[in-house]
Amino acid sequence: xxxxxxVSHLSxxxxxxxxxxxxxxxxxxxxxxxxxxxxxxxxPNGSGKTTSIKCILGLIQPSQGDIRLFGQSSNSAEARTRVxxxxxxxxxxxxxxxxxxxxxxxxxxxxxxxxxxxRIPELLERLGxxxxxxxxxxxxxxxxxxxVGIAQSLLNxxxxxxxxxxMSGLDPVGRKELRELLVELREEGRSIFITSHILxxxxxxxxxxxxxxxxxxxxxxxxxxxxxxDKLQSSAxxxxxSGEQRQAAVDxxxxxPAVTASTETEGAMMIRLPTDAVxxxxxxxxxxxxxxVDLQPVRDTLEELxxxxxxxxxxxxxxxx
Amino acid sequence: xxxxxxxxxxxxxxxxxxxxxxxxxxSNTLRETGRTRAFYGVLIVAMLLLFGSVILSDLALxxxxxxxxxxxxxxxIPLVTIxxxxxxxxxxxxxxxxxxxxYAILPKPIRRGEFLLGKYLGLCTLLLxxxxxxxxxxxxxxxxxxxxxxxxxxxxxxxxxxxxxLITAIATFFSSLSSPLLSGILTLGMxxxxxxxxxxxxxxxxxxxxxxxxxxxxxxxxxxxVVVPDLSAFNISxxxxxxxxVTPEYLLHSIGYGLSYSAIFLVLGLLVFERRDLT
Ligand SMILES: Nc1ncnc2c1ncn2[C@@H]1O[C@H](COP(=O)(O)OP(=O)(O)OP(=O)(O)O)[C@@H](O)[C@H]1O
Ligand SMILES: [Mg+2]
Numbered sequence: 077x078x079x080x081x082x083v084s085h086l087s088x089x090x091x092x093x094x095x096x097x098x099x100x101x102x103x104x105x106x107x108x109x110x111x112x113x114x115x116x117x118x119x120p121n122g123s124g125k126t127t128s129i130k131c132i133l134g135l136i137q138p139s140q141g142d143i144r145l146f147g148q149s150s151n152s153a154e155a156r157t158r159v160x161x162x163x164x165x166x167x168x169x170x171x172x173x174x175x176x177x178x179x180x181x182x183x184x185x186x187x188x189x190x191x192x193x194x195r196i197p198e199l200l201e202r203l204g205x206x207x208x209x210x211x212x213x214x215x216x217x218x219x220x221x222x223x224v225g226i227a228q229s230l231l232n233x234x235x236x237x238x239x240x241x242x243m244s245g246l247d248p249v250g251r252k253e254l255r256e257l258l259v260e261l262r263e264e265g266r267s268i269f270i271t272s273h274i275l276x277x278x279x280x281x282x283x284x285x286x287x288x289x290x291x292x293x294x295x296x297x298x299x300x301x302x303x304x305x306d307k308l309q310s311s312a313x314x315x316x317x318s319g320e321q322r323q324a325a326v327d328x329x330x331x332x333p334a335v336t337a338s339t340e341t342e343g344a345m346m347i348r349l350p351t352d353a354v355x356x357x358x359x360x361x362x363x364x365x366x367x368x369v370d371l372q373p374v375r376d377t378l379e380e381l382x383x384x385x386x387x388x389x390x391x392x393x394x395x396x397x
Numbered sequence: 398x399x400x401x402x403x404x405x406x407x408x409x410x411x412x413x414x415x416x417x418x419x420x421x422x423x424s425n426t427l428r429e430t431g432r433t434r435a436f437y438g439v440l441i442v443a444m445l446l447l448f449g450s451v452i453l454s455d456l457a458l459x460x461x462x463x464x465x466x467x468x469x470x471x472x473x474i475p476l477v478t479i480x481x482x483x484x485x486x487x488x489x490x491x492x493x494x495x496x497x498x499x500y501a502i503l504p505k506p507i508r509r510g511e512f513l514l515g516k517y518l519g520l521c522t523l524l525l526x527x528x529x530x531x532x533x534x535x536x537x538x539x540x541x542x543x544x545x546x547x548x549x550x551x552x553x554x555x556x557x558x559x560x561x562x563l564i565t566a567i568a569t570f571f572s573s574l575s576s577p578l579l580s581g582i583l584t585l586g587m588x589x590x591x592x593x594x595x596x597x598x599x600x601x602x603x604x605x606x607x608x609x610x611x612x613x614x615x616x617x618x619x620x621x622x623v624v625v626p627d628l629s630a631f632n633i634s635x636x637x638x639x640x641x642x643v644t645p646e647y648l649l650h651s652i653g654y655g656l657s658y659s660a661i662f663l664v665l666g667l668l669v670f671e672r673r674d675l676t
Contacts, residue, residue, distance in 0.1 A: 090676070127676075133504040136674040153506045157409045161504045167497040169425065171432055183421035184505040186408030195405075228501065233405045238504075 078147055080236050080267045081109040081132065086141035088127050101127040103291040104141075109269065111235070114262050116278045116299075117271040118382065119288030125271040126164055128288075129240050132269075133161060145236075157185070160234030164241050166225030170214040174200055174224050177213065178231055185232040195231065203227050204253075218245045226257070237261060237268045243277045255281060275379050287382055294385045302381055308351040309336070313370035314361050315344050325364035332360060348374060409506045418507045422515025423522065429492075430485050430523045439484070440527060443477040447534045454542055463544030464638075470535035471634050475557035478528045479564045479588065482520065486568025487580040489516050490670070499675060510667050517569050517663060524561050528554065552643050553633050559655035560631035564588055566659035570666035573673070591628035594621060626658040 088102040102124040109115050117125050130136045132143055134150050148155035168177045175196055182192040200209050203223045208216070213224065222245065229237060243251050258281050262268060272278045285302065287295040295302055314329065316322050326345060330338055334353035339346045349357060351373065358368045408414045430436065450469040454462040490513075493499040503512065532554055536546055567587050571580035600608035601618045608614050630651045636643050 090674075130676065135500065135503060136676055137672070153508045154409055155506075156504055157407055157506045159504065161501070163497070163500045165497060166501065168501060169429065169498055170496075171429065172425075180421055180425050181502075181505060184418050184502070184507050186414045186417060186506075187405065188408075191405065225501070232407055 079108045079144070080111050080113070080146060081269065082142075082144040083107055083128070083132065084142050086128060086131060086143065087139050088124070088131060088136065089139045100291050102131070102138075102288075105286070105288070105291075105293045106141075107286050107293070107296060109236070109267055112262075112265050112267055113284065114258075114268040114270065114282045116275075116282035116285040117269060117288065118273065118275055118278075118285055119271075120273050122290075123273075123288040124291040125273075125288060126240055127291075129161075129238055129269075129271065132238065133159070157232070158235040159238060160229035160232060160236070161238045162222075162225040162229045162240065162242060164244075166221050168213055168221070168224060168228075171212055173210055173212055174205055174227065175209050177224060178228055181228045182231055187232070199227050199230060219247065219250050222246060222250070222254075226254075230261075235266055237266055237270075239268065239270045241271055241273070243272060243274060251277065275382060287385060289385070295381065309348060309374040310351045310354055311372045311374045312347045312349070312354065312357055312368055313344055313372075314347060314357075315367045315369050317365040318343070321365050325361070325366045328364050329357070329360060329366070332357060344369070407506075415508075415511055418511045419515040419518065422502075422507070422512055423519040426489075426516045426519025427522050430520055433485060435484055436481060436523070436527070439477060439481050440530065443473060443531055444534050446473055446477075447531065447538055451538050451541060463539065463542045466535075466538050466542045467544055467550075467637070468634065470532075470539070471553055471557075471637070474528060474531045474535060474554070475560060475631075477531065478524050478557070478561045481527055482524050482561050482565035483568045483581055483584050483588070485520055485523070486565045487572045487577040487584065489520060489569055490572050491577050494675065503675065509671050513569070513573070513667050513670055514663065517566065520565055520569075521562050524565065525558060528558055528561065549633065549637050549643055552648055553637060556631040556633060556648070556651055556655075559652050560628055563626060563628075563631075563655045563659045563662075566662040566666075570662040570669075573666040573670040587625055588628070590621060590625045592632075594625055594627050595629040597621060598627075626654070630654050 084106045086102055086105045087100070090099045090101055091097065092099050105124075105128060107115070117128065119125050127136070131138045131141075132145065132150055133156065134153075143150040145155040146158060169180075172180070178196045178199065179192055182196065187195075197206075197209065200206060203226055205220065205223050205227065208220060213221065216224070222242065226242070229239070242254060246254060255277075258268060258270070262281065268281070270278055270281070279299070282299055284298045285296070286293050316325055326340060329335070329345070329347060332349070332353070334349045334356065335347055336350075337348040347357065354368075354371065361368050408417070447470060450466050450473075453469070454465045457465045490499075493502075493516075503509065539546060564584065564587075568580060568584040571583045575583070597608060597618050600606055601615060603609045608618050633643050635641070
C-alpha cells in the first residue's frame, strides 16, 4: 500500500515586521508515514511542529518542498477527506452545542443527515460528553473542549489523525484516558501523527519519531532503533566491603571494560553496564569481597535522547542564534 | 463501543457536495452574525426611526404626509442595511481568525472559495431578513398615513437589496486584505463615491469645470467609473416620486450590473484569501 503522508524537503520561512525580516520556522524536513503507523513529531516550543502541520493541512503555503496526503497534493481539499485533525488549541464556535459543532463538521464532510443524527450522539457519548450535549461550548472546561476536538476529528472515520499537542492542558486522568483512546485508535488501524514536547506522554504510543529542534529534524526513525533498545543496559547496586578492601574493590570494578558509568556512596556503588556483562561484574565483585545486591534494567528515554541530540546539533552548528 | 464505523459515506466530490458545504457555512454564519449585539442595536434604532417618521410627518402638509414617510423609508432602509453589511462584513473573516475557529474548519475538505462564499451568503441572508423586518415596519407606517404600497416600492426595495449585496461584497473583499477598521473606511469610501459618481459623470460631460477641462482629472474620473460601481443604478426614488414607470429591462439590467460587480469583488477577495497564510 502507498504512503499515507509524504513530506519532502519542507521549508517555511515567515516574513515578519515592516522590513520583512525572515524567520525560518521549518528547514528542509522530510519524512513519511505508512498506513497504521503512529508517528511522534517531537520538539521543544517553537521548533516548528505546528507550522509543519499547518503546511500539511494547507493552512499555510510551504516556502519550499512537496507534501502528499494519500498521494494527492495537500492543496487539494479532497486530499483531506480521510484526515481527522485537532488543532493545538481547539476553539469552536462557543455559541454552538457540541451536537451542533459536529453537525456542521459532518456537513463539510458530506455525511448524510440521517447518519449524522445517529453517529453524533454516539460519538459524544463515547467521549464522555453525553451529559453536556445540550449545553453551548461557552461554559466548557479545557478538557471538555478537548473532547469536542477529538469527537470532531473522528466524525469522518479518518484513516489519518493529526493531533497537535493533544495532551497539553489535560489532567493526569485526562492524559491516561487520551492515551488509552489513542491506543484504541491505533488498534483500529488508523495512522496517527501526534506532536508533543512532553516526550514521555507519547513515548509508549509511537512506532517512530521525528525530533525537531529549531525547525531542523535532528533525529528520525523507529523508536527502538533511536533508543538503542536492542542494547539493553542495567544498573547494578554493589555493597562494598569495609576497611582497606573498599578502595581496592572500587578500583577493580570500575576497571572492568564493560562499565559505562558509576557512582559511589558510603557503603555501596552503582554501576551501569550492558546487561550481558552482568555475570562478569558479579564474579569480579565476589572476588573482591563485594556483593551484587540489586539489578535494574535501564532504558534510554526520549528525554535523554532528545537532550543528547539537541546538545550535539547545537554544538555542531556553533553559535547559530 | 467502537469508534470505527464500517462504510461511512463521505460525499465530497462534485457540485452537489460543494453546494452542501457552502450552505453549511452559510447557515452557521447566519447564526453567528444573528447573534451580534451591534446588529440588534442598529435594527432597533432603525425601527424607532421608521416609527418616528410618523411624528415627523405630522409636520408636513396633509397631502404630503404619506410622501414624507415613503421618502424617509426609501432613504433609511437601504442605508441602515448597508451600514450593517459593512459593520459585519469587515469582520467576517477577521472574527474567525481571531477566535481561531477557522483553523478547525478549513482543514476539512472545503475549499477556501466555498468558505468565503458561504460566509458572504450567510451575511447576505441576515441582511435580507433585516431589510424585510424594516420594510414591514415601513409598510405599517405607510398604511397608517394612508400611503399606497405599490409595485414600484417593491422594485425599489429589490434594487436596494442588490446594492446591499454589492457593498457587502466590497466589504468582504477589503476584509480579506486589511484590518477591519481600514476595510470599513475603504468600503464606506467606495459607497459614498459610488452614490455620487453620477455627479462626476455629469461634470465630465459638462462643457466647463476641472473634470471637463483638465486631462488628468478626466482620467481620474474614468478610473473611478471603472473601479467604483455606479450605485445610482439602484436608486429609483425619482421614478417613484414622479410616477414614472420602471421597466423590467431597467430592473434586470441593474440587478445584473450589481450582481456582476459583487461577483468581481468576491473573486478578487478570494484571490487574496486563497494565498493567505493562516497562522
Ligand atoms: N505567523 C508567524 N510569523 C512569524 N513567525 C512565526 C509565525 N508562526 C510561527 N512562527 C515562528 O515559527 C517558529 C515555529 O513555530 P511553531 O508554532 O511551529 O512551533 P511549535 O513547535 O508548534 O511550538 P509549540 O510547542 O510552542 O507549539 C517559531 O519560532 C515561531 O516564532
Ligand atoms: Mg505548536
